[in-house]
Structures are given as structure tokens and as C-alpha cells.
Amino acid sequence: GAGVSQTPSNKVTEKGKYVELRCDPISGHTALYWYRQSLGQGPEFLIYFQGTGAADDSGLPNDRFFAVRPEGSVSTLKIQRTERGDSAVYLCASSLNPGTYEQYFGPGTRLTVT
Amino acid sequence: GENVEQHPSTLSVQEGDSAVIKCTYSDSASNYFPWYKQELGKGPQLIIDIRSNVGEKKDQRIAVTLNKTAKHFSLHITETQPEDSAVYFCAANNFGNEKLTFGTGTRLTIIP
Numbered sequence: 001g002a003g004v005s006q007t008p009s010n011k012v013t014e015k016g017k018y019v020e021l022r023c024d025p026i027s028g029h030t031a032l033y034w035y036r037q038s039l040g041q042g043p044e045f046l047i048y049f050q051g052t053g054a055a056d057d058s059g060l061p062n063d064r065f066f067a068v069r070p071e072g073s074v075s076t077l078k079i080q081r082t083e084r085g086d087s088a089v090y091l092c093a094s095s096l097n098p099g100t101y102e103q104y105f106g107p108g109t110r111l112t113v114t
Numbered sequence: 115g116e117n118v119e120q121h122p123s124t125l126s127v128q129e130g131d132s133a134v135i136k137c138t139y140s141d142s143a144s145n146y147f148p149w150y151k152q153e154l155g156k157g158p159q160l161i162i163d164i165r166s167n168v169g170e171k172k173d174q175r176i177a178v179t180l181n182k183t184a185k186h187f188s189l190h191i192t193e194t195q196p197e198d199s200a201v202y203f204c205a206a207n208n209f210g211n212e213k214l215t216f217g218t219g220t221r222l223t224i225i226p
Contacts, residue, residue: 004157031212033212033213033214035214040218040219041218041219042118042120042203042205042216042217042218042219043158043203043214043216044216045213045214045215048212048213050212055212056211056212056213058213059213091157091158095212098212101146101148101163101165101207102148102160102163103148103160103214104160105150105157105158105159105160106157107155107156107157108156108157
């Protein structure tokens with residue numbers, strides 16, 4: 001079946017601009033996660049959704065970052081006033097239910113802030 | 115919070131030989147330990163995982179061992195093949211906490 005999909009695959013934006021990154025989880029998966037991966041590093045947790053609500057947003061670095069999942073399926077990660085340090089690959093993962101633990105990742109969106 | 119360390123950072127193995135990657139974790143409450151394989155330009159792919167109630171799990175050429183007392187777990191790949199070349203990440207989390215904490219990765223190269 002279809003896996004996690006993310007769009008766009010690549011995004012180049014200028015410093016100070018606003019960007020939106022989209023994640024479409026595996027059908028039927030109730031849990032959705034966003035991670036950020038810098039070059040040569042492992043993914044770092046940003047936020048976790050159970051259904052429509054953000055159950056844990058402790059990984060969001062500051063208030064320029066925000067994410068929504070209004071209908072409990074597709075999620076959008078929003079970054080305001082982008083900075084060069086935001087450049088990274090943003091990964092989305094989904095899991096069937098919380099507590100099942102297995103997280104399946106999408107291909108990621110490579111964000112470059114110039 | 116949880117801290118996961120992974121060694122080695124790079125590993126080159128002759129095709130057909132075995133590869134071992136090791137991770138240690140800090141939080142004794144952690145009870146789930148997945149391993150991911152990441153190829154260039156792709157997202158991490160879950161290849162095997164282990165929970166704290168077992169000490170070893172095997173799936174064809176891949177096995178994972180867990181030592182809860184020492185707080186370390188290892189990935190073993192036998193009869194390595196060129197397509198095993200990738201970056202491998204270990205991770206950990208604990209009951210009630212959905213976020214995975216990842217190691218820094220091991221770049222595995224299989225030499226034909």
C-alpha cells in the first residue's frame with residue numbers, strides 16, 4: 001500500500017519568508033510525527049499528533065514553528081520568518097496507534113533557506 | 115531526557131562478512147528500540163525492532179540484541195551484500211512517550 005508522502009520534496013526559500021510543508025500519512029494511521037534531520041545527524045523530534053490534537057510539541061525549537069492536523073489525517077508544518085539555520089530535511093512519520101511504537105517515515109522535504 | 119550514543123560512525127565490511135553496530139542509551143525506562151536504514155535521498159526505513167521483554171530478535175540476515183542491565187543494544191547483519199550499504203540509525207523510546215530519540219548514525223559500506 002501507499003506509504004507516507006511528503007510535498008514538496010525540495011523547497012528553496014529566502015531568509016524571512018514563510019513556508020508550509022505537507023505530510024500525508026499512511027491511511028488509517030492515527031499518530032503522526034514530525035522530525036528534523038540536519039546533515040550527518042539522526043532525526044530530531046519536533047511534534048507528535050494523536051488525531052487532530054498536538055499531544056507533544058516539546059521539540060519545536062521556537063514559536064516560529066507551528067503544525068496543524070485539522071482533520072486527523074494530513075498535517076502541515078509551518079515555519080514563519082525562516083532563518084538559514086532552519087535548513088534541514090523535515091521528515092514526517094506515522095504510526096497505526098499510539099503505543100504501537102512502529103513509526104514509518106516519508107521521504108522528507110529538503111528545506112534550504114538562502 | 116533520553117540520550118542515545120551509536121558506534122562506529124563509519125564501518126567498511128567485505129561482502130559476505132558480518133557487520134555489527136552498537137548503541138547505548140541513558141534512560142532505564144526505555145523499552146522500545148528500533149533500527150532504521152536510510153539510503154541517500156530517502157527517508158529512514160524501519161528494518162527491525164526489539165522490545166524490552168526480549169533479549170534477541172532475528173529476521174533473516176538481520177538480528178538485534180538487547181542488554182537492559184548494561185543499557186545497550188546491537189544490530190547484527192550477516193552475509194552482507196552491496197545493497198546493505200546505507201546509513202543505519204538506532205533509536206529508543208519509553209512507554210507513554212511517543213517520540214523516538216535517535217543515535218548519530220553509522221555509515222556502512224560493503225566492499226564487493
